[in-house]
Amino acid sequence: MILTVTPNPSLDRAYELPSLDRGAVLRAARDRVDPGGKGVNVSRAVTAAGGRTVAVLPLGGPEGALLGSLLGAQGIEAAGVPVAGSTRVNITLVEDDGTLTKVNAPGPELTPAEAESLLEAVRVRSAGADWIACCGSLPRGLPPEWYAELVARAHRAGGRVALDTSGAALTAALGARPDVVKPNAEELAAAVGRPLATVGDAVKAAEELRERGAGAVLASLGADGQLLVEADGSWFGHAPAAAVRSNVGAGDASLAGFLAAGGTGPVALAAAVAHGAAAVQLPGSVMPTPSDLAPAAVTTGREIPLDRPLTEPAP
Template sequence: MIFTVTLNPSLDYIVRTHRLTPGALCRTQNEALYPGGKGVNVSLMLARLGLPSRATGFLAGDTGALFEKLLHSSMIEQDFVQLPAGRTRINVKVRADGETELNGAGPAVGEAALGSLGERLDALQPGDWLVLSGSVPPGLPVNIYARLIARAAKKGAKTVVDTSGDALTHALSGSPALVKPNLDELGAAVGRPLRTPEEAATASAALQRAGAKAVLVSMGGAGALLLPEDGGALLAAAPAGQARNTVGAGDAMVAAYLTAAAHGLSTADTLRYAVAAGSAAAFCDWLPERDAVETLFAQIDSPRPVCYNK
């Protein structure tokens, strides 16, 4: 079983307009409301790729109730902790010439609620996966992911971490099976800007030395780089296409990586499948269906090796 944890889920309100003009009335062309948050997106994408999962995290208030209703309609197994106060945040994504995001802070989470989350994760068994994704909400310690990784390890479960900043740095000490930063997040983790695949591979090796076993780096239109636990760095180029949506592309990559692992794909094909899923997500308005991923997978060439300083 794959468990996904979203500490700070959201209702994602996505609107399209011809032009966003601050201080003026802007009329929308269309709107959509989705249950969001990085771990939730992973669960939704896993369902599209044919793997079951269980989504958990924290919800609060009337917006939390609406979130549950929307996620239930997607047929995702969920077991969220209900907070006694606050409201699940609403994130507004405005798509015009570019994309403008207004993300809420989310409700505060106390130690009692954190204990309830731990009880839910006690259902983990050897061989299970735990996906820890997204920002850390108010009230939780910055090392929360490291604590959850340690709890999963006691159950024999493997972890994936997709976060940034101090939360990522602390999580490395738990030796997660995979971390998935984007290029900017990876650069922030090592304290320098990264411009080339070779620089990204060298920085990924630094994360491995800090505890990560494998590192998957999303690089936008340049594709993605994978530094596996037991091999050299590989780069897969992204297929051609028109990017429509950046939200969820990295989460689709995580879901594809886990799907590839479940089916025993090679390291090279695992990377190709992750790039196909991330690209398919970028080319559509929300999360792609499996057919779109499979179509792009067939178009992606074999990854090339990347030289780096170990």
């Protein structure tokens, strides 16, 4: 069972447009609303693959009620923590050429009591969890050290933690030694304070995060593939480039695939790559089902193309 923790969940509304013209009245060809937030997306991907998951998250206002209802409709058990503020609504505009424009709301400000209630909900629900996936930005009111406290409490209870966050929250949590961290290239560059121009640069940055406390690093390099750097060695995984319909939630689908496949080694890396490649071909933040996956198209190995320039260098 994979327990997910999403401190700042959302309702994700996606609109598909021919093009984005500022100042004009735009008519969407299609639209949809999905439960959102990185941990929520991991739960959705686990469920789509037929696995078991529980989603811990704060819920507030009518938006929170709708989010909880949508999760229930998808067969996801939501361990909602009531909060006074309203759950945020994020907007994604998808143009025909694949260009995405995202507007992410800040979300509610949690009180210290609400923050503690969230930690307690994780403790109560974590018994029997194979992994605890802690994902996304922290809402207002939660200090950067909140994830570090969650990791420390989980470890004292014997749990394994996968952390997907960025900035000060990631930096603060490394000292608590999360079992896996999952940055993308930009987040990895920010964590080490230098740009990444090649795959080799990303490997060195991942190794640095391990030296600072991460047990393993699963790094998404976008179209260039994914890296897994852990105590037993490093692996590189890649799948052929596909037509990108939406990359919203693709990294979350990758993490779900990785954890569901054991969370370590090349087999788990291959599952991560397959899930990410499938997710980008689906609309909005739809999570892939087994029929969407193409595992035969994935290649993994210890031979890493260190000199390969990144398609999108991380600043």
